[in-house]
Amino acid sequence: EVQLVESGGGLVQPGGSRRLSCTASDFTFGHYWMSWVRQAPGKGLEWVANINEHGGEKKYADSVKGRFTISRDNAKNSLYLEMNSLRGDDTATYYCGRVKSAAHIDLWGQGALVTVSS
């Protein structure tokens, strides 16, 4: 089945770090840009970061620039989001997404909840 599965969510203290993973199945992972999108509880969707097929081009939202790092391992069909200096307003469900035509997400994972709280 074509799918994306996130892992790594949980409770983290303010100022702490967390690494999210996203594992792809049943499609050629290395042929697609990939994205992270987040959604704070009761709020709308917020685009977080993009990475190109080979990891050489990365884009970030201003709200996470300098604190979050997107990366990928095509040999493992995996996407990552390294989150540092976490704040309360980073509390959200984080979705990974497959990007079609380097433009839009056409496949979403089920999401991983990250809660930043002491």
Added chain:
Amino acid sequence: SYELTQPPSVSVSPGQAATITCSGDAFPTKLAYWYQQKSGQAPVLLIFEDYKRPSNIPARFAASTSGTTATLTITGAQMEDEGDYYCYSTHPTGNVGVFGGGTKLTVL
């Protein structure tokens, strides 16, 4: 920063047409996309490249862009269409994504 503006809520009676707008200064140069999100679920792609519909999306969902406004129309809304709708596009100056604030559709 670049913004896409949607109405917070739209209400429609079953069987009637619902219209959700999305305003952005980069339209129509930049393409518009639409997602549906039901409570507790991941978003689902409804429309891509302004008006194209994935094969699994019912024909009652249609979209267009005119000037700086993208519009999603649901013809003959059904109870199952209740949820949140988001427009999406890319920043005028680069491959950076932007979502609209979302519109809650109520069918009653």
